[in-house]
Amino acid sequence: MNEKTQNSYTCVLIFKEITNKTNFQLLIFNYAQFLKQLGAGNIAAYNKDNYALVYPIQKSTNVKFIEFSFDIAPEALNLFTRKLRLDETLLRFFLTKAD
Numbered sequence: 001m002n003e004k005t006q007n008s009y010t011c012v013l014i015f016k017e018i019t020n021k022t023n024f025q026l027l028i029f030n031y032a033q034f035l036k037q038l039g040a041g042n043i044a045a046y047n048k049d050n051y052a053l054v055y056p057i058q059k060s061t062n063v064k065f066i067e068f069s070f071d072i073a074p075e076a077l078n079l080f081t082r083k084l085r086l087d088e089t090l091l092r093f094f095l096t097k098a099d
Contacts, residue, residue, distance in 0.1 A: 006041065006071040008098035013084070014091045017050065017062040027089070028066055038079055040072040057091045069098065 013031075018024045028045050035043050048065030057063070072080070077095070084093045 005073050006039075007074055008042075008069070008071050009077070010096050010098050011068045011070075011080075012094045013066045013068070014057065014093070015064045015066070016058075016060045016089050016091060017064060018089065024064060031066070031068065034083060035068070035070050035072065035080065038072060038076040040070040040076070043068065043070045060091060063091060 015024075015027070018027070024047075028047065032043050032045055046067040046069075048067060051063055051065060053061045053063060055061075081093075081095065084090055
């Protein structure tokens with residue numbers, strides 16, 4: 001896709017606690033690969049590790065955060081958010097357009 005049509009975004013994903021570190025790293029890799037398939041560039045992922053929430057989300061209080069930053073065409077966001085909604089280990093996501 002043309003770089004001129006891409007915008008910068010940040011997406012924070014909140015997952016149920018996944019005990020196996022390898023599986024969690026594979027999950028991060030799979031999301032980065034999917035973004036790349038959608039034509040995203042400048043993909044960066046930051047693992048925010050384990051957190052204990054003050055209040056539960058879907059009965060989970062121990063969660064892991066991942067923060068992705070990437071450039072992508074706005075038209076491709078629908079496919080990305082659809083994939084996020086189908087992930088059963090994902091509790092919440094927050095997608096914002098970066099300035």
